[in-house]
Amino acid sequence: MTLILSNDDIDRLLTMADYVDILEDANRELIAGRGLVRQRTDSLAPTKTPGAIYGLKSADGVAPKFGTAAVRINSDIITYPEVGGVKRRVKVPAAPNKRWVGLVLLFSTETGEPLAIFPDGNMQRMRVGATNGLGAKYLARQDARTAAIIGSGFQAGAQLMAIAAVRGIERVRCFSPSRENRESFCREWSEKLNLDVTPAATGEEAVKGAEIVACSTSSLGHVFFERWLEPGMLVSSIKLAEIEPAAVNRSDLVFIHNHEHKAKALETSDLPDMKDISGLDGEVSKAIGFAKLPTLLDLISGRLKGRTSDAQTTCFLNNMGTGYQFAACGAVAYRRAKERGLGHELPTDWFTEDVHP
Amino acid sequence: MTLILSNDDIDRLLTMADYVDILEDANRELIAGRGLVRQRTDSLAPTKTPGAIYGLKSADGVAPKFGTAAVRINSDIITYPEVGGVKRRVKVPAAPNKRWVGLVLLFSTETGEPLAIFPDGNMQRMRVGATNGLGAKYLARQDARTAAIIGSGFQAGAQLMAIAAVRGIERVRCFSPSRENRESFCREWSEKLNLDVTPAATGEEAVKGAEIVACSTSSLGHVFFERWLEPGMLVSSIKLAEIEPAAVNRSDLVFIHNHEHKAKALETSDLPDMKDISGLDGEVSKAIGFAKLPTLLDLISGRLKGRTSDAQTTCFLNNMGTGYQFAACGAVAYRRAKERGLGHELPTDWFTEDVHP
Secondary structure (H helix, E strand, O other), X not given: OEEEOOXXXXXXXXXXXXXXXXXXHHHHHHXXXXXXXXXXXXXXXXXXXXXXXXXXXXXXXXXXXXXXXXXXXXXXXXXXXXXXXXXXXXXXXXXXXXXXXXXXXXXXXXXOOEEEEEEOHHHHHHHHHHHHHHHHHHHOOOOOOEEEEEOOOHHHHHHHHHHHHHOOOOEEEEEOOOHHHHHHHHHHHHHHHOOEEEEOOOHHHHXXXXXXXXXXXXXXXXXXXXXXXXXXXXXXXXXXXXXXXXXHHHOOEEEEOOOOOOOOOOEOOOOOOHHHHOOOHHHHHHHOOHHHOOEHHHXXXXXXXXXXXXXXXXXXXXXXXXXXXXXXXXHHHHHHHHHXXXXXXXOHHHHOEOOOO | OEEEOOHHHHHHHXXXXXHHHHHHHHHHHHHOOOOEEEEEEEEEEXXXXXXXXXXXXXXXXXXXXXXXXXXXXXXXEEEOOEEOOEEEOEEEOOEOOOEEOEEEEEEEOOOOOXXXXXXXXXXXXXXXXXXXXXXXHHHOOOOOOEEEEEOOOXXXXXXXXXXXXXXXXXXXXXXXXXXXXXXXXXXXXXXXXXXXXXXXXXXXXXXXXXXXXXXXXXXXXXXEOHHHOOOOXXXXXXXXXXXXXXXXXXXXXXXXXXXXXXXXXXXXXXXXXXXXXXXXXXXXXXXXXXXXXXXXXXXXXXXXXXXXXXXXXXXXXXXXXXXXXXXXXXXXXXXXXXXXXXXXXXXXXXXXXXXXX
């Protein structure tokens, strides 16, 4: 039987601590040459919604130690509205019942069979968080007690969980442009993590005195600036342009997630406002010498040292995820779902065939 | 609702003539810059079956005119046995109930939603056939009456259907190394196409006097040789190495399907016999100057002329398919399946989500 799991199932099956452990293990496999990453590709095309474009995104990975391969697919209607003077990338929930479309297909490397199909959202969020959690494990002060979160959306909570999973955080300040959003974020996460999470009226107020700053926005522009950088701080991002390049360049240590993707080769035709789509990524990339920056793999392998003194300022740029992460995390989620009887079972025959393709 | 279609459904929905028409139309869209091809990638990794490797293959495409995008995925346990002194690539049906794993996911470019999921096998076979059918449309003699098929497997029948769809073929000769297989092929297709299909004891006997020769084997070596080439002949292949390079080089006109794929960048680790896997492809590629050969798009666009005299010898090398072909053909199959009520309906909510991924 092939399991159809929901986002809720996925959240029931894996904790943030699980994701951090699985991804560290999976990264060690990659370092040893025992895992495969097929870089993400984006294919953008016209769609009928005014001002929007259609995007098909896919990424593959094979994780032999976990016995799995995964393909992650996103099929998006994308818009680029301006919020507070800054362009954002916003996906429109245009599928029936106003829903978004992101799927993970998990296969067995032993039989080839499709083990499970599940939406990508919750795992996506947790693996982005856990990746930055691994960054924090190697780059944040051991005694970090105060964290700042810039952003209050879907990704922000996972950043907070990840920081709390790797450091003994006691207080958190959150800034996001909408007062309502940041206050609701603080109420939610104070309770969920039993932490002192308080709203800040500005980004500067949020980050002042924090040992860990996590940018987790959908902004295509900067949300953390050089003048905010303090000794001992770790500043992390989930989008390249979030941190002002001067702040990256003034940091003592800078690591990115991976170099697996080449410059996004968007294939386009007759699309609106293409120049806006990549935001500042190209500029920022050049300004910080992205192509030569070391990666999380260098930290995990020990090829390069992480933080060696409390005074260092450090940066972790989570530039892009991989299908490989879904293969590893999906394997553990699948095994637990089978044990616990979670998900819909469908005949595997529906997703296999009796002809040699 | 999201439709789950079977291979049988797919065959009920589209005829070979449909495929030829759809793919010609889809290619015109590509020529006009209105279609997107994300080249196929192969990720190979170890698996437990002795002498086998695991392969995850994926390819994407977006066909705005058809309102669809597609991802084709193969999850294979692959072996490389030697049959009659020639290495073949053979996929083992290792999924439950001894089945293979190949899937197409079809999405709407208007809503992003997953419209349909279906096995890739029958559509794969038909689109390979139809692609060579388009090659024959531009490169075979108008008065061709005799065809030769080398191979008697899953792909061979589609080659025959395609030739019959574009030319007034009256007789066909089939060679494949196993007498039983070629005889059974001839019985089956004589009846299906109401044609005179007869077995030949050798490849040479099969091709002698044929105006169209279709190589359609799983061989990784040559199955058509220069000494067999006759004036007026079109020789086509579905694998690069099937036609001896000297035959390609002596032909007056040579076209390939596409240049969309770079050299197969196999990412491998600890795999058996990797040097055998690509067979003669590299050698052949060099010998025929593959990188500079014109494509089917050049024929369809009229940038280059196809056959201009009955005496010309021509070659069509169907080197690789695209996910784009599945987007276009899948769109038509999906529309007809909805009209005719074919397939299992599953809640689209199972394949979409209420979180912004």
